[in-house]
Amino acid sequence: MHRTTAAGEGGDLDRNLTDLSMRRISPLELLPHEDLREKLVDLVLNGQPPGCDQQTAALFSQLRKSLVEHSVDETKVVVFGGGTGLSNLIGGDSRRDTWTRRPFSGLKEIFPLTRSVVCVTDDGGSTGELMKDLPLVALGDLRHVLLSSIQLERLQRLYALSGQAACATAMALAAIFNYRFAARPADAVELLGGCGDALSRLPPPLGFFVQELVNHLFVDRRFNRVLERPHCLGNLLLAAAVYRQIDPSFDNVQLSARPDLLHQALLAGLQSLSSHLGAADQAVLPCTSTPAQLRLIYTNGVEIRGENKSSLARRGVPVDRVFVDFHGEPRTYNEILDAISEADIVVLAPGSLYSSIIPIFSVPGLADCVRDNRRALKVLVSNLWVQAGETDFSIADPERKFHVSDMIRAYERNIPGGIAGLFHEVLCLSLRDVPASVLQRYAVEGKVPIYLDRRVVKEQGFVPLECGLFSKEALIEHGVIQHDPAILAQAIKTVHLARTFVGERENGNPRPREEDQAENFSYGREPLVPCVKYRMINDILEKIEVQRYGICDCELDPLKIRAAIGDIIWRHCDIPLQHLRFFAAVRCVHEEEWRRDQRWDNVYSFFDPPSRTIMIRRDQFADPRRLEVAFLIALGESLLGDYAAEKRVEDVVSDGLRLGKVYHLRLRPEGERTCLFSPEDLRRYLALARMEATADPCHFTRLINGREGFTPPGLFMGLMYAWYLDNRLASHIEYKMTIMKIRQSDLIPEQQKMVGRRKNIIAFFREAVFAGESGQSRPGLQQRCR
Template sequence: MKIYHPKRSRPKITVIGGGTGLPVILNSLKNKDAEVTAIVTVADDGGSSGELRKMFNTVPPGDIRNVLVALSDIPEKQKDIFQYRFKSEDKTMNGHSLGNLIILATSEMQGSIYQAIQLLAKMMYVDGHVYPASEEPLILHARYKDGTFGEGESQIGHPDKTIDYVSVSTTDPDQKTAKAGKKVVSSILDADMVVLGPGSLYTSILPSLMIPEVGQAIIDTSAQVLYISNIMTQMGETEGFSDANHVEVLCRHLNHDFIDTVLVNNAEVPKEHVAKMANDEYLFQVDHDFKKLEAKVPKIISNDFLNITEKGVYHNGDKVVEEILRAVSFNHRTLKL
């Protein structure tokens, strides 16, 4: 059992992930009394990010762009410009986000993706810290339970295959082992709480954890590690998964029961909404298995965290952050007593 120790009156919360889930939490954390750090996955190889990654052998900028916007205090009009996606008959530009191109250009000017992010964070009045999990693009590898293998973040999900294990490597044939980016490890070790998710289990959360230095830091940190369980299962990744299955996969990948708290949505997604989404990326609502969860995790927080929109089912960022801050405050108060 970890012994938590208060390090500061303003708690430091480090959030690890990618995709659409990470900005939701960061946006809600932004105006709270906490020091926020975002560690962003760099294994994306699809869409605009994937194309730019291949053209320039660069870290995919899409998730970084969304995180900068989520933590930014610039006016909404300026955010809209940064997020603008070209609609052009010219295939070279069509589909690319202006922010992705700005990140790429700044990276070339500054000589590194790390320096580029720090400069853009200042320009965008970002309240917090943003670090890429690695400063080089990573390749996500999957081993399936039938003994076959797959490669690529956008390619490993198959409806007819079950993922058994994922790992990451660099694109450099002479240096395959991925290295953590600057300040990533220290941000984990010095945190009061490390938050994982919400996000795709195999393609948003695990890619960062499978960087050896990052995985070890997660195990070694004295911070409370909190996992936000997914609301819906995902096609090609987590069909038939319960919340306990998600936790089991995370722990198995690090060969350690490292999760201290799990946030679980206990509100039911309306059946008509599930039916509407069934043929898309998502399948069904994640089942609950509290008995197995209790065997793996010391603390379970269940509540209505639903935010249903026309685009899909998401976590209610404000409600999730309320529980995160309550958990951090509780640990601090208990130890001061």
């Protein structure tokens, strides 16, 4: 029995060895990674694998040569994105000093017929300054991508330049387009003088064109206020190119109501500028000509507006939803729709998760057009790093950072119609070639790579392709990990060429849509065009008195104080204009005359209902951040107006022992009350502020235990107001809100009640305080606020 078994086992061993000996292993298995496309990208980027015999090495060399030299000059590419991520993919980040070393590399070099569709919701920096005066979409990202789109051959043909002269031209253009000034230049000569000799280094026809654009800034009266603000010259050149297309008899106020004129002028101005710079025809296109504003809702219920504000926010909770509020009916261009329909490759560029791809596909028609193109290669390029304030928390598990699958879920959740048909392959960074010491140093700085959870991404129906997409030059010189435009372009080209060798089964098949997704209501709101709102803010503030109180000897400049308050309101674009109608003055009070009781807090401002004045202690004006906190708290308090007819505290005594106090609040009768809130909303708020209603609808009480303090409704309104706008402005409220971040337990029911109360107060501020549309008053507001 034993011998038979041994003999049987010996026969099995012989057969197994024979089978293995007969099998052939493809030399492609010597290349790292799993997918054939990953292997081919690795071959193109890193060359043949070590240890190959001579014949295999020759085959690899031929294959690599074929992939690299295969012409894709007629291949049409459309790339969606915004800002640094898009510009870097197209031709390198043109804002960096190092860009001029290789200004003609990237996707545009390999695919000359590349078009960029750019997000236009940015509202920070020079772009935000332009939006104060001009009714245009955000120009900053358009300018950024446009400079990155200039092509060597086109520049050479256009101006008969050598390769060296073309590089010098790119360097001069970078100096001009990236030049920034803080004070108004006296004239065009002074403005261009800030760029050094850059203008003289341009080919004469191009130099003359740039000079014309700069001259236009000083001739066109519509730019008078624009030049008073700090700006990037490239943005102004693009604005001048646009405004040259518009009859000068239309001022900016009239243009705000003529989106048809701006629609055509924007496209024509972009085309004029790009044709002179040596970019491809219609190389850069705005996703829409309609100004728009980003709106984010966090998982704790807070809603904020503005791309710049969202990028700076540190809420400590994940973003739940993203919407785009267009200032009118959103319009796009037929040129974009035609380019998408004809595209052989569609690329979703890396960049800000919530302020890049999602706003683009919120423009009606764009996502459907991409879905309808069923023959194109569609690639999503994943971000490299977790972005603070956006991807530092996962909705699936708030205790960990973002994974690639989380990024895909965010797109699915926020793009109207979902992501089916928008992309199939997901191009991700391979960390295997990144030194551990570099990753460790990044981790110490708080920077974490977005982890590729390959299995989950496959289950979602997509093809993850892991490649060494980072710049080895930047790693060696600066020790940083960033996308390399030339490497990214080669990777996309290789994936494109490999499509014919990959079966349909491996091309990805996104799962059916989940129920919890965005619908096409992301453009349901129509806030004021920014320049109109800015003008209305200034009109209101001009009527606000700036006063000194008593012995206060501070040298207050009313114009500067109004400007500082105006900047605060502009930065917090969530503030509706009707919130500015409840105070009539801002008063500076000397420290010695400050009479507010500070036993329970360090708030150095308040709203005085009888005089409708915001009172701020003198020392708060010296620091912009402290002034911001003081003003916003008092502004929040002012929304309650003169709601209180009486406030008093009485002791609670039993058997001679002082057990606590009762705070009594008596409201003014509804007809005599000046207040933002309806009677129903006011009662709702007082209940959320822990005030108890009595049989008398105008009488509310609050029991205070022992010698404890409490936050009365007026101060609580101010603190919550400031916290809602920026949680870093009110640490007292932020501390109370941290309970919402703690994992809830059934062991302590009171915790769940507290969380419920926090959610309800946030909902009240979202729905009753900040829901009002800018410029539109609530019923009866004008009558009450004279």
